Amino acid sequence: MAEVLVRSLTVKTGHATLVRAASFNLSAGELVIIIGENGAGKSSLMRAVAGYLPVTNGRCLIDGKDIARLKPAERAKLMAWLPQSPSIAWPIRVRDAVALGRFPHGAVPWKLAPTDAAAIDKALTDCDLDHLVNRSITTLSGGELARVHIARALACDVPVLLADEPVAALDPRHQLSVMQLLRNMTERGASVLVILHDLALAARFADRIIGMKGGEIIIDSNAVDVISPVVIRELFGVEVAVNHDSGWPQPVLVG
Numbered sequence: 638m639a640e641v642l643v644r645s646l647t648v649k650t651g652h653a654t655l656v657r658a659a660s661f662n663l664s665a666g667e668l669v670i671i672i673g674e675n676g677a678g679k680s681s682l683m684r685a686v687a688g689y690l691p692v693t694n695g696r697c698l699i700d701g702k703d704i705a706r707l708k709p710a711e712r713a714k715l716m717a718w719l720p721q722s723p724s725i726a727w728p729i730r731v732r733d734a735v736a737l738g739r740f741p742h743g744a745v746p747w748k749l750a751p752t753d754a755a756a757i758d759k760a761l762t763d764c765d766l767d768h769l770v771n772r773s774i775t776t777l778s779g780g781e782l783a784r785v786h787i788a789r790a791l792a793c794d795v796p797v798l799l800a801d802e803p804v805a806a807l808d809p810r811h812q813l814s815v816m817q818l819l820r821n822m823t824e825r826g827a828s829v830l831v832i833l834h835d836l837a838l839a840a841r842f843a844d845r846i847i848g849m850k851g852g853e854i855i856i857d858s859n860a861v862d863v864i865s866p867v868v869i870r871e872l873f874g875v876e877v878a879v880n881h882d883s884g885w886p887q888p889v890l891v892g
């Protein structure tokens with residue numbers, strides 16, 4: 638279990654400010670979802686939290702330790718980051734690609750401890766990849782490959798998971814099952830931060846939703862507060878009607 642505290646985080650590159658004074662908490666057992674228009678700064682914020690983008694001002698702490706000061710090996714034991722467009726350059730088998738997720742625990746694919754093998758097998762099954770374990774990743778469809786990357790992140794089995802649009806390439810059934818997997822992780826105590834463009838999925842699964850615009854956090858609240866016509870108009874410049882019949886706010890584009 639781990640807690641992430643982000644305080645007044647600013648990221649600048651050249652003359653551009655990608656993230657401006659962002660502050661939020663990600664506690665153990667929480668699923669927090671970031672939404673916002675293209676270019677709002679969501680990925681930049683997540684990359685900075687993950688320690689892969691230099692922070693200009695502010696701090697990002699994990700259990701009180703400054704993430705930027707952690708050695709990569711220490712950080713990898715605490716936090717997994719699934720980028721928006723992950724890539725593995727070699728034509729390796731699906732199972733070996735997922736096994737890469739066990740590197741932070743000292744595993745190598747040709748010498749897996751029983752705990753490593755169990756984590757890999759569970760991630761493969763959870764991501765509906767059992768029938769593809771021996772396929773080369775270069776032969777997979779876009780959605781199948783996306784599920785391999787998600788499985789690799791799940792196999793890390795670390796306290797904090799950051800995932801940048803993990804379900805964008807998935808069909809509705811796999812979108813729901815992956816979001817449910819993330820929810821299950823939080824129920825076991827993990828802290829999960831996800832970027833999503835699907836507002837209905839965000840509303841259904843999030844404990845909190847962070848709305849970003851122009852590099853700033855505009856709102857950080859529950860789904861009912863964020864998925865409202867006023868806030869969605871401010872964040873995205875579109876009109877929505879919101880239906881609450883299913884127990885969570887479901888936005889529908891209107892006009």
Ligand SMILES: Nc1ncnc2c1ncn2[C@@H]1O[C@H](COP(=O)(O)OP(=O)(O)OP(=O)(O)O)[C@@H](O)[C@H]1O
Binds near residue numbers: 650655679
């Ligand atoms: N190295 C850079 N130099 C200049 N501008 C950059 C750089 N990296 C990112 N940006 C800009 O910063 C802004 C935020 O980018 P970011 O990738 O964080 O957006 P995002 O909210 O994740 O968008 P999307 O929904 O399209 O993935 C964008 O306008 C992008 O063009």
